[in-house]
Amino acid sequence: MAEIIHLKTDSNSYDIIIDSLKKIDLDKYSKILIVTNPCVSALHISKLLSCFNHKYTFICTLKDGEQYKNLASIESILENAFIHKLDRKSLIISFGGGVISDMSGFAASIYQRGIDFISIPTTLLAQVDASVGGKTGINNSFGKNLIGTFYQPKSVYIDIDFLSTLPKREFNAGISEIIKMAVCFDRDFFIWLESADLINNKKDLEYAIFKSVSIKADIVCKDEKENGIRAGLNYGHTFGHVIELLGNYSLYLHGESVGMGMCKANNLAVLLNKLDIKDSIRISNLLKKYQIPTEYKIQDLNDFYDRLFLDKKSQNNNLRFILPNDIGDMEIITNPPKELLFEAMSI
Template sequence: MATLNLDLGSRSYPIYIDSGLIQNPHLFDKHIRGSRVCIVTNDVVAPLYLESIKSQLASYNIDEVILPDGEAEKSLANFERIMTHLLANEHGRDTSLIALGGGVIGDITGFAAACYQRGIDFIQIPTTVLSQVDSSVGGKTAVNHPLGKNMIGAFYQPKAVIIDIDTLKTLPVREFNAGIAEVIKYGILGDKAFFEWLETHIDDIKANDEETLTLMIQKCCQSKADIVASDETEAGVRALLNLGHTFGHAIEAEQGYGKWLHGEAVSAGMVLAAKLAVEMDLIEVSDLCRIENLLKAFDLPIAAPENMGFNEFMKHMKRDKKNIAGQLRFIIPIAIGKSEIRSDVTQETLQQIL
């Protein structure tokens, strides 16, 4: 079992990566301090893994909240549904929440944990590529609003992240590939060697080779843990993890949450960011082509929706969380393996690429 540590002083926590981890009750016992547990999951993951998790927690008083599946369900209404369940069942501050599912479940459960009685413990059990390599690590929790993605939330760290790569065996191919967009992101923004490793391991990744997936997930989690440890609340370098997200979140909001998977929108967004870099003479066209080719290898989109142009993007990007004093800021690659936060992108350049 690979064990990483996200170093945040008294709020540090482990990230466990291996196969078969949801069958290990000792991992849960190490991070649950009370006698009550509430599992939050969705109606796709629950039939696959809920009973298995509950069997490992037989010594606890357990109940569950099962939400509908999908990005559209990361809503204030479902946040309230979790709160109502916790209150109606008289959960206290010693309750631990368990987020069993992908990024939507992890985000909304973490936000509920941050808010219920001003903060209770929670554990992440991510079951998708996207959540295993990105959203389960780092303590960003949120729900969506029709006017903006992840605009209502909190920075709130879990007690542990338990990544069982066996859960990827039941993941649909489209969801798997969408998660790989976030994997590729790490290579583009800060690790050229990892980007090149991905280029040479496409077939192994697509074949769900256990050793390859473990190494891939471990590398992504370590990269994110290092960045979060140095900038927990995104005051500086952590913003680099939003490569492709300024454009991607605009696509999700404009198209309707769930029409494009998050990773698909980020994929198109990273290409747009790379096109900005080409227009600004920061990278060569050959680098853009390598980025596009790696994304295409996993059947990911490299172009924005046809019904979105400059005006459609701008109305959403004006609400982006990275903006300061109304100034748009973008994460732009200046080489494969290096990115910068830039606020000098002109509207003319944006119009050119959009």
């Protein structure tokens, strides 16, 4: 299956190509810096290098893991760019999962006030979500993705064959973001997912990737800077980011934290009489089908509550949550009653 999805924002316009990776024309660039990690490099760099032939190609290999999505890694990318004398006509290629794409995009956005970058995502999560839409960033001790920019790539190449080497747990974590898109924006897609088999049926997987990217591209076109509808993509993330932080970015994967976060959001939506409990169970069941954790015991409710305020959606000390009203429809709720929020957190 070959599909091209066009994404147009105020700042950029680019294609997301879903196809097996073939020739990439990079002749117009003076130098190429590929940013990757040891795992992706060992498995797939030869395939990437066979797709273009550029005399000035350099590789920056970062440590693998969410715990390295930090300023030190950004410095390392920038240092590589300076050592190899990249100029404003040079290109950064992001080659890896969401951690690599968030950091490569960030580095590209600040190196000499911004140079081109393209994204070649190699995890399911990055293919359906992180590589599309131009949010870049890193974590710090205060929380997740709190430093970053909006910076769109010049193109995105999604090759499903890269996923053949992805560990099962990572694959399943990516499905969490697919379910997120369906719950917030597309009821028919959710119903389709309930009977699909994304693990054993390649056609189902291809369709789910195409559909998720289409949904995300459509939302980013309408609201690049997240002043409205794009916030819906953060469903599950307000709780999920705290779960991720409390696990030192290593206990749970991002997609797993989001899965548990969606269930906490659903608890709140049910308590606020917005979501039917039967639909909340349907969402949990779909997550469970792919072994995504749906339950998380919060040890210290007050501490967890305080940490929710570090979320980027929180404004003027107001807490904002993306809650489903129904499958396929979401709403942004500001400052729900504290006792209901605590009850939702304790389930």
